[in-house]
Every structure is written in C-alpha cells, then in structure tokens.
Amino acid sequence: AQSVTQLDSHVSVSEGTPVLLRCNYSSSYSPSLFWYVQHPNKGLQLLLKYTSAATLVKGINGFEAEFKKSETSFHLTKPSAHMSDAAEYFCVVSLPDNYGQNFVFGPGTRLSVLP
Amino acid sequence: DTGVSQNPRHKITKRGQNVTFRCDPISEHNRLYWYRQTLGQGPEFLTYFQNEAQLEKSRLLSDRFSAERPKGSFSTLEIQRTEQGDSAMYLCASSLVGGTGPLAKNIQYFGAGTRLSVL
Numbered sequence: 001a002q003s004v005t006q007l008d009s010h011v012s013v014s015e016g017t018p019v020l021l022r023c024n025y026s027s028s029y030s031p032s033l034f035w036y037v038q039h040p041n042k043g044l045q046l047l048l049k050y051t052s053a054a055t056l057v058k059g060i061n062g063f064e065a066e067f068k069k070s071e072t073s074f075h076l077t078k079p080s081a082h083m084s085d086a087a088e089y090f091c092v093v094s095l096p097d098n099y100g101q102n103f104v105f106g107p108g109t110r111l112s113v114l115p
Numbered sequence: 116d117t118g119v120s121q122n123p124r125h126k127i128t129k130r131g132q133n134v135t136f137r138c139d140p141i142s143e144h145n146r147l148y149w150y151r152q153t154l155g156q157g158p159e160f161l162t163y164f165q166n167e168a169q170l171e172k173s174r175l176l177s178d179r180f181s182a183e184r185p186k187g188s189f190s191t192l193e194i195q196r197t198e199q200g201d202s203a204m205y206l207c208a209s210s211l212v213g214g215t216g217p218l219a220k221n222i223q224y225f226g227a228g229t230r231l232s233v234l
Contacts, residue, residue, distance in 0.1 A: 032221075036225075041227070043226050043228065044158070044206070044208075049222060090157050102171065105158045105159070107155075108157050
C-alpha cells in the first residue's frame with residue numbers, strides 16, 4: 001500500500017527566507033515521487049519528479065527536493081521565498097508505471113508568504 | 116496545444132439530478148485520469164483510461180459514478196442522482212506512457228477542474 005504524510009498543514013514564511021515543506025511516504029515498491037503546486041482557481045502544476053536517477057531533484061521556480069530512502073522522506077525546499085510562491089503544495093507517490101501510475105496525493109501544505 | 120481542458124468550470128445542480136462533465140486531454144496523451152478533490156484535501160483518484168480502455172474503476176465512489184472514453188480522446192464523468200456529498204472539485208489529468216519522445220515522461224498534466232455544487 002502507498003501513503004503520503006505531509007507533516008504541516010500550513011507553513012508561513014517571510015519573503016526572502018527559506019522554505020521547507022515536509023513529506024514522508026510509504027510504498028511497497030520503489031516509488032516515483034512528485035511535488036505539485038495548486039494556485040487558487042488554477043490547475044495542479046508539476047514542480048518536480050523523482051524517479052531514482054538522482055536523489056536531489058531540481059524543479060521549476062527554484063524549488064528542489066531530496067529523496068532520502070532511509071528516512072522515507074521527500075522534503076521540498078527553496079532558498080528564498082517569493083510572494084508568488086503562496087499556494088497549496090501536494091506531495092504525491094506513485095507506483096511504477098506498469099502498475100497503472102496510480103497517484104496517491106498527500107493532504108497538502110498551504111504556504112503563506114508574508115511581506 | 117492548450118493543455119487539459121475541462122468543461123464546465125462550474126456546475127450547480129439540485130439533489131437527485133444527473134450531471135456530466137467533459138475532459139479533453141492533451142492530444143498526444145494515451146492515458147486519462149479522473150480525481151475528486153474536496154475542500155482542504157488532496158485529490159482522490161477515481162479511475163483511469165489507457166486509450167479507450169478503462170483499466171481501473173474500483174475506486175469510483177459508488178455505482179452512481181461512471182466514466183467513458185469512447186474513442187480514446189475526450190472523456191466524460193457522469194454522476195447520477197446527485198447527493199449533497201458529491202459537491203467537490205472534479206479534476207482530470209492526462210499523460211503519455213510507453214512512448215519514446217520528449218513527452219513520454221509519465222507525468223500527469225491536470226486541467227483546472229469542474230466545481231460541482233449540489234443544492
């Protein structure tokens with residue numbers, strides 16, 4: 001079985017300070033892991049994807065995530081928050097593609113960026 | 116290509132009525148997925164198609180829910196005899212699997228969703 005835990009339902013940071021959004025996963029298989037962002041009234045947008053090629057994954061808009069198998073974690077970071085980063089962020093675990101690519105979403109973390 | 120398109124964006128209906136939502140995937144994509152998202156939660160997987168074949172439908176919430184993708188292009192999600200608990204955002208996504216080109220990254224691209232309100 002697969003599951004995703006996002007440890008913080010809401011994170012608030014000041015503009016220009018680092019962002020850390022935490023994600024832990026559980027999977028019976030070697031998972032693919034993703035981070036998606038959802039801005040109000042907009043579709044989910046892929047930030048980055050991990051598929052075992054490299055443990056540190058760089059995504060769009062300066063975000064990156066590190067896969068740590070020993071900790072079953074896939075935390076999302078950004079060195080300096082921008083006002084436009086305020087949104088809902090979802091960590092996603094997926095089975096290997098030949099299993100049907102069934103995505104399991106975490107409950108989400110709402111990121112607020114204060115001026 | 117303008118991405119995944121969903122229509123309508125909003126649907127208000129009375130309890131007991133049937134509703135149908137449409138999803139047009141990215142044209143090169145062979146997989147299409149439906150999700151439901153309620154307030155404050157992450158999307159919940161419902162069903163998916165590879166071309167016109169529905170490969171997983173055990174996660175559909177009840178027998179009132181059904182989905183089709185008759186020609187392997189657009190898809191429809193129908194909810195019969197709607198209930199107030201069906202009020203949610205319904206999301207569609209598409210991906211390309213099994214190919215070798217730059218689009219074949221097995222990444223799901225999402226539409227903006229259809230928001231259903233059942234009165």
